[in-house]
Amino acid sequence: MNHSQGRLANKVAIITGAGCVGPGWGNGRAIAMRFAQEGARVFAVDKDMDAMTDTLALIKEFNGDVTPYTCDVTDSKAIQELVAACVKQYGTVDILVNNVGGPVRGGPIELSEENWDAQININLKTVFLMCKYVMPIMEAKGAGSIVNISSTSGIRFSGAPQVGYAAAKAGVIQFGRVVAVEYAKKGIRVNSVLPGLLHTPLVEAVLAGAQAGGDAEGLLKRRQARIPMSFMGDGRDTANAVLFLASDEARFITGTELVVDGGMSAKCD
Ligand code: NAD
Numbered sequence: 001m002n003h004s005q006g007r008l009a010n011k012v013a014i015i016t017g018a019g020c021v022g023p024g025w026g027n028g029r030a031i032a033m034r035f036a037q038e039g040a041r042v043f044a045v046d047k048d049m050d051a052m053t054d055t056l057a058l059i060k061e062f063n064g065d066v067t068p069y070t071c072d073v074t075d076s077k078a079i080q081e082l083v084a085a086c087v088k089q090y091g092t093v094d095i096l097v098n099n100v101g102g103p104v105r106g107g108p109i110e111l112s113e114e115n116w117d118a119q120i121n122i123n124l125k126t127v128f129l130m131c132k133y134v135m136p137i138m139e140a141k142g143a144g145s146i147v148n149i150s151s152t153s154g155i156r157f158s159g160a161p162q163v164g165y166a167a168a169k170a171g172v173i174q175f176g177r178v179v180a181v182e183y184a185k186k187g188i189r190v191n192s193v194l195p196g197l198l199h200t201p202l203v204e205a206v207l208a209g210a211q212a213g214g215d216a217e218g219l220l221k222r223r224q225a226r227i228p229m230s231f232m233g234d235g236r237d238t239a240n241a242v243l244f245l246a247s248d249e250a251r252f253i254t255g256t257e258l259v260v261d262g263g264m265s266a267k268c269d
Pocket of ligand 1: 019022025027
């Protein structure tokens with residue numbers, strides 16, 4: 001990740017979930033880092049300031065421009081304060097990356113009603129709320145780019161029954177298409193990135209849990225075996241896709257999805 005070309009020079013980017021559950025390349029951390037490398041002014045948002053420690057340190061290493069901000073992006077009032085704080089700091093918002101999300105296991109019988117609501121809230125409502133309060137700024141200046149992090153679980157059965165997650169991530173994709181068409185003439189582009197099976201700190205945490213049960217290696221092997229490219233990407237692969245869609249290089253691209261999964265969703269088995 002050392003090929004800075006200023007592809008986002010001076011763009012102000014809000015990235016939600018810019019921290020990470022552990023050391024390594026989660027999606028939000030990698031996106032924040034990659035954006036800063038390309039000259040963006042990064043407004044890095046996470047509900048947990050400690051989770052952003054490594055993200056901030058990595059960006060400061062090359063004197064990148066980053067402002068950390070603590071906010072729970074399921075909270076509408078807190079989001080309004082977040083957006084005001086970003087505008088106060090940087091004057092505007094050019095790019096919004098909605099990255100916060102995550103799965104809870106369970107089909108309709110196992111998943112509690114509370115967990116269903118929580119899955120829709122964290123994976124889909126956060127996207128709606130962030131757009132609701134950031135888009136007026138983009139609309140007023142006739143320009144903006146929004147990238148929503150969905151998942152291949154939003155278009156395929158992932159192998160794990162996660163109905164709330166899958167339904168919410170599918171919702172993110174269709175939300176993006178509708179808003180993209182509605183705002184195309186106003187200069188706002190909206191796209192989704194769909195990561196597949198990644199080797200992120202979150203997966204490491206799951207592996208550590210599996211290790212306690214004795215089959216961490218088996219779990220890793222089973223994941224890898226499903227990917228045509230035979231390795232798991234990580235947050236940096238997501239970040240490069242998000243960078244492209246967020247940048248002016250994608251000026252004619254809106255209302256679409258970019259799958260980052262080593263070919264997995266192209267297979268029929
Ligand atoms: P992560 O869990 O490593 O990091 C996400 C960050 O979001 C954490 O620092 C956490 O504190 C923060 N966060 C959680 N809830 C928040 C809230 N309400 N408000 C503000 N911040 C909050 O994440 P990750 O595994 O890199 O996943 C990021 C996104 O990528 C998610 O939308 C996820 O569904 C998607 N995704 C991940 C994978 C994968 O394999 N990791 C695959 C497909 C899609």
